[in-house]
Amino acid sequence: ANENGYYEVTKEHFYYFVDTTAGDLQTDIYLRLKQSTDSSLYQVYHLGESWVFPDYSLQRDTTGWLVDTVYFDKLTIVQSKEVLRPNVLSRLIWQDDNAVFSKKEQSQTINRLLNLGIYKFADIRFETEIRPDTHFLHRRIYLTPGQMRDLGAEFQLNSRSGNFLGTEVSGSFAHKNLFHGAELFTVNVSTGLETNLGPNAGPFVNTLAVGISAGLGLPGIYAPFIKNRKIRGETLPRTTFTIGDDYQKREGFFTLNSFNLSAGYTWKQGGWQQSFSPLSVNLVNTLQTSAKLDSLLDQNRRLRTSFENVLIVGLNYKASRTNQSIAYKGRYYFWRVGLESAGNVLNLGTSLGGGERPRKVVGVPFSQYLKADSDIRQYFPLRFGLLAGRFSLGVGYPYGNAVVLPYIKQYFTGGASSIRAFRIRTLGPGSYETKLADDGSNFVDQTGDMKIEMNLEYRFPIISYLKGAVFADAGNVWLTRGDADEDTPEAEGLFQFNQFYKEIAVGTGLGLRVDFGVAVIR
Numbered sequence: 001a002n003e004n005g006y007y008e009v010t011k012e013h014f015y016y017f018v019d020t021t022a023g024d025l026q027t028d029i030y031l032r033l034k035q036s037t038d039s040s041l042y043q044v045y046h047l048g049e050s051w052v053f054p055d056y057s058l059q060r061d062t063t064g065w066l067v068d069t070v071y072f073d074k075l076t077i078v079q080s081k082e083v084l085r086p087n088v089l090s091r092l093i094w095q096d097d098n099a100v101f102s103k104k105e106q107s108q109t110i111n112r113l114l115n116l117g118i119y120k121f122a123d124i125r126f127e128t129e130i131r132p133d134t135h136f137l138h139r140r141i142y143l144t145p146g147q148m149r150d151l152g153a154e155f156q157l158n159s160r161s162g163n164f165l166g167t168e169v170s171g172s173f174a175h176k177n178l179f180h181g182a183e184l185f186t187v188n189v190s191t192g193l194e195t196n197l198g199p200n201a202g203p204f205v206n207t208l209a210v211g212i213s214a215g216l217g218l219p220g221i222y223a224p225f226i227k228n229r230k231i232r233g234e235t236l237p238r239t240t241f242t243i244g245d246d247y248q249k250r251e252g253f254f255t256l257n258s259f260n261l262s263a264g265y266t267w268k269q270g271g272w273q274q275s276f277s278p279l280s281v282n283l284v285n286t287l288q289t290s291a292k293l294d295s296l297l298d299q300n301r302r303l304r305t306s307f308e309n310v311l312i313v314g315l316n317y318k319a320s321r322t323n324q325s326i327a328y329k330g331r332y333y334f335w336r337v338g339l340e341s342a343g344n345v346l347n348l349g350t351s352l353g354g355g356e357r358p359r360k361v362v363g364v365p366f367s368q369y370l371k372a373d374s375d376i377r378q379y380f381p382l383r384f385g386l387l388a389g390r391f392s393l394g395v396g397y398p399y400g401n402a403v404v405l406p407y408i409k410q411y412f413t414g415g416a417s418s419i420r421a422f423r424i425r426t427l428g429p430g431s432y433e434t435k436l437a438d439d440g441s442n443f444v445d446q447t448g449d450m451k452i453e454m455n456l457e458y459r460f461p462i463i464s465y466l467k468g469a470v471f472a473d474a475g476n477v478w479l480t481r482g483d484a485d486e487d488t489p490e491a492e493g494l495f496q497f498n499q500f501y502k503e504i505a506v507g508t509g510l511g512l513r514v515d516f517g518v519a520v521i522r
Contacts, residue, residue: 005044005100007126007137045101048129048136051076052093054083056142058121083118083145088181091220091231092116093141101137111234113143116182116219120146150174156192166207168192184217184238203251213244221265237267240275254307255288258408274319280342282312283364284408302479306407306447311366314342324379334377340409343368347400358401367406371396385460392453397480404449404481411451411477413505418453419473421507428477429493430503448477450495452504459513469511469522474504 019028033042052075070077072086075093092112106124113122121144129136152172157165170190178185194207217238220229231237243261264277286307289297297304317339324332346366350359358365373394380387396405404410415424426434429448453475462468478495513522 005046005102006042007045007101007128009042043135045128045135045137047095047099047101048138049076050074050093050095050139050141051078052089052141052143053078054089054143054145055079055081056144058144082180083143083177084182085180088219091229094230106139108232108234109141112231112236113141115234115236117176117184118145118148118182120144148175148177150176165197166192166194168209178216182219184215186215186217188213206251208249208251209247211244211246213242215240215242217241217266221267235268237265240264240266253290253293254286257285257287259283259285271323272319272321274317276315276317278315280312280314280316280340282406282408284310284312284406302404305404306410309364310406311346311361311364312342312406312409313346313361313366314340314344316340331378331380333379334375336373336375338371338373340371341369342366343401365401367398367402367409368400369396369398369402369405369409371405371409385458388455388457388459390453390455392451392475394451395480396449398449407447410447410449412445412447413451413453413475413477419475419505419507420471420509421473422505427505428503429479430476430495430500432492446477448493449480450478452476452500462512465514465516467513467515469513470509471511472506472508474506476500476503476505478503 015032015034017030017032019030022028054077067080068078070079070086073090074095075086075090077086077089093109110122110124113119121142123142125140125142127138127140129138150173154168154170156168156170168190169192170188172189173187175183175185177183188211190209190211192207192209193205195204196206217240219236219238220231221237222229222239241261241263245260246258247256248258249255260280260282262277262280264275264279266273266275268274286309289307293307297307318336319338320334320336322332322334324334343366346361347359347368350361360366371394373392375390375392377388377390380389394411396409396411398405412425412427413419414422414427418424419427425445425447428446432446434446453473455471455473457469457471459467459469478500479493480495511522513520
């Protein structure tokens, strides 16, 4: 009833009438409406005037407070200062002409306003007006602003085999209402370095990485073919733009720079949080290489191709969902999928000119590939602890203008967040092995075009903040094109259905973690 204009009707106004006189051991059950002396109770209400208070305060007395009143697209906006532009409010708080009251649509309006991220509280109050021919509901919408800016910082310290010690410092800034249109502007900066404390350490800074990125998210979907930008539903879609640059210097080997930009959309539908970027550009430049690296590149075609300058232009889609909630104490899951394609438009555009591959754009070869990923995690809360399982699968296939995936798109395993019994990037592809240097390090990262990874872990409490874990990890990476690497025999690195299960690496272990809630040391 509340979805068809009956504002004051609730379930208490209905009752069941049971007729036992139907005969043949049958009973007729009727749903009936209670009679009321109030003639307006069972009347259809239409939406009337809409008053919006965008900077309402729960603590402030608003008596005599009306400072400025703006009339815009059927909205009466009352405010002492502008929080949101009137045209943005009209896209979020709207109604069709002669619309009847719908409780669902009013709840969706509140959810859309809260999803902006700039309001702490949002409330709708209704006032009835009875006219001879129509019953009206006038809306008063009270919005209480929250903090518009966020500032964050993070510090990490890590170590790995080979006497390597690393640290990373990152900072972030977010403005949730940059131009009074609920534009989410973010900036992230990170700096990390790694040093080797071994006897043959060399320079103090072994690896230096610097990254900076900026993003802008606009409420709603902006596209040339979309004219009506009214936002429907309870979730808030966004149009996003990002730009960033990553610089990495590995002393004695190489200096790389990666520039990226993208434009796309994020939204939620059917329980899935989704994003689609029809434009994703990444330009990777090798700024400098050493003689030591050059000698390695001459021996390894896959590695040599990975360090060539490359332009990546394509699109990608990502989606994730989970049934985890604060009130949900049963088993829960998280599932993420992704699909990525690059180089097809550039390949079509350059095919008219013909020529040998790899074809180039502005003097830089472009990559062409397809890539798909899936990561599913299942959690089983137990009486004492938690059982967690994870299965991850990723497949990429270079073709056309590329013989290998770009280095930044290749898969690797090993390390603290993967198969923990193996050093990071020292596993695979397939059964292929490489010799480590005298200091235990491995410069030649062992990567692949395909990854299978599985984890099973039982986490249990010990005392207070101290917790333990028993885990088993398994997986590997493989090549999807056997002709890509001269130094990796096809039988060792190429994925083969009758062989891959014999090349699954397995590692088990015990772990301790100190969990303070806001920080975990493991």
